[in-house]
Amino acid sequence: MLKKYLNNNQRRILTALILTGILSVASGLTVVQNATGASANLSLETSNEVIKDNIKLNRLPRPVAKAVLRDLARRQGILTRQLQIIDYNQQTWRNGCLELPQPDEFCSQALIPGWRIVVSDGKENWIYHTNNNGRSLRLASAKNPSDNLPAKLPPSVKNAVLQAASKRLQQPISQLTIIQAEQQTWSNGCLSLPRPDENCTEAIDSGWRVVVGAVDQTLVYHTNQTGSAVRLNEKASNSTLSPVQIPASELPPPLDRDIVFRQISSGGFTGRTYETVLLKDGRLIRVRIGDANDSERSVRRVSAQQVQQFVRSLERFKFSKFQNLSYPAPSGAADYITYTLTSQEGTVRYNDISQNNLPKNLQTVVKAWNQIVVSAQ
Template sequence: MSTRIVSLGVGLMLLTNALSNALSASAVPLLAVRPDLPMPSSLPGLVSRRVQLDLGRQLNVPFHTIEIEEATVQTWPDQCLGLNRPNERCVGDEVKGWEIAVSSEQRRWVYRSDRTANRLRLESLPNFSNQLSQQLLETAAKDTQQPATSLQILDIQPVVWDSGCLGISTPDVACTQAQVPGFRAIVANGPRANLGYASEEPGPTEWIYHLSEDGSQIVQNTVASETKAYVGTFFSNLEVVMPASSPFNSRIVFQSIAYSFVDGTTYFRTLTADGEVWIEMRDTRSNQLIETIMLRPVSVDEVADFEKLLTQQQFSDFDHIHYINENPMSAIDGAEFIIASRTTVGISAGERGLPDNLQAVVKAWRTIAPL
């Protein structure tokens, strides 16, 4: 039986994990269990608690905030539960156990375990180790002048950085032009309320970090971290593309896709290098074209100034981040994604809650292509 993938918080959530092997044999006594015994029909409480303790310990959050969503009986191919690490020998016969989906904040994680969770592993991010999570918390504590015990890891996303600068703009600094495997992470100084049940109090302060896989580089993305009260940061894996029928005869400089929950229409706005601003309207449900209009021409100088602004405001630093309103007293109609080159940013919040650099880009874009 395969695990059911659900969406938590916003949009498309990666089915990821972060961290490494869990409770060691020295910490938890191994239980002698006859392998021929039938598996129980539901997840035992002991297994649930070990999963909660492991993820809570590694994310630095109370274990009771970790929710068990779903568990299915599985037969794993070896003692490594089918998740062998580099240079690890996995011997032994098949192992009966569990596949366990759990959630922490807006993130969903998937564990593999044997019958009693003496062996426990997380899927998808085997290289984000417990040691790396502690390095991240210690670095964030120094950067923010807050005790590490007060910080939590809210989200982790695997990424392959294009250069040694780890996706952060560094003017006048030469970046090594080699791909670097690593991660994005969100660290906060407190828990985040579930979306839809937010309190009237502002949420925690959140900081975005970029890491190399080996932990030799851990850098705060300061430009993207400067949100205001009631705006939360999330990672998005949604790749947004314009319809193939779009009538552009020139290089695309900038695009936005806005989804309106009120009228059920998706609005595609595009600026081209030759100074044309187009809007295409489609029915959100059927994707049927409603109308395509050339809004207005802009001068080549205006296009050049806007491209210069994108560089000055370090727009590429916002890639794959989605800013979401968490104020229950302020409704937001729909969501918008803005795109330049390979950078995609999601906005479901008022402009005033966004980081200053992103506000500047959005304001300039609204002048070029009004809503």
């Protein structure tokens, strides 16, 4: 009886264990299914939340998205919640205008990392170009993507100009940007750019003036209407360099109150750095940076009248408009001297190789400064 009882009891225990295992497995499956369902729901909810917030979790920074939505809402007079970012991708814009220059706007040729963003209200789409943090943004177009040209430049002209610029600069077309295009009427058949000893027809010819931007240079082209005739305006191309912003980390300290102007020169064959300052009292002090014994210090003077004339030159030729701009040397250049000029209103940087290609006003300021240095006694 005891044996039978034990056997029966064992069978019941075994049966209970088996049933418990089955239930556990079933329960486990239910848990897995529930977990899977929860995961799917979470993914869906997350996706919906992404769409609602107009941000993909691992890419577009929230400040950039908010800046774009606020700008478009203001332009359209609607609420931001009526707008949705439907697409975006990272871009590196080839100029400071984010490849969307305004008419007659000068664009620095700095490479600007940022975003291309498409916003929709369900009826229309808008395309934005921004920098990395959204503090700089521009509306490209509504409804359809734009080719980003400031004028309706014919494709044949665009292609002809880009091919000419690519050949001249030895750069791929992908590294070039048309930053300005305007219709022109040329005074002769040579597109107003006659070559030496060339006979040009006196017929008035219509066409285009196109400005092409590269990383460190701009080229100005004259064309006819179709692009079958293209000529480089060398004088206009060489008259200015495309500046870039001086990184904040490379800006020198501001001037003390008693200093009118400062020049820091560095590089060249010697690689030495010199600082020259003009004080209000007419003293011109030059030292070599890193000279522990101060053995190369020199102190000279100019008259109070010369100081006043120089200050007026800074104001007259608007030195402040070049604030924090750098005019870089051509690609591949070596052993050049970099000059950093600072007034009470700002800093500009250039080099001896490109000095003759600086904007005219800046060249005039540089000339006035050199005259101060030469005349000091």
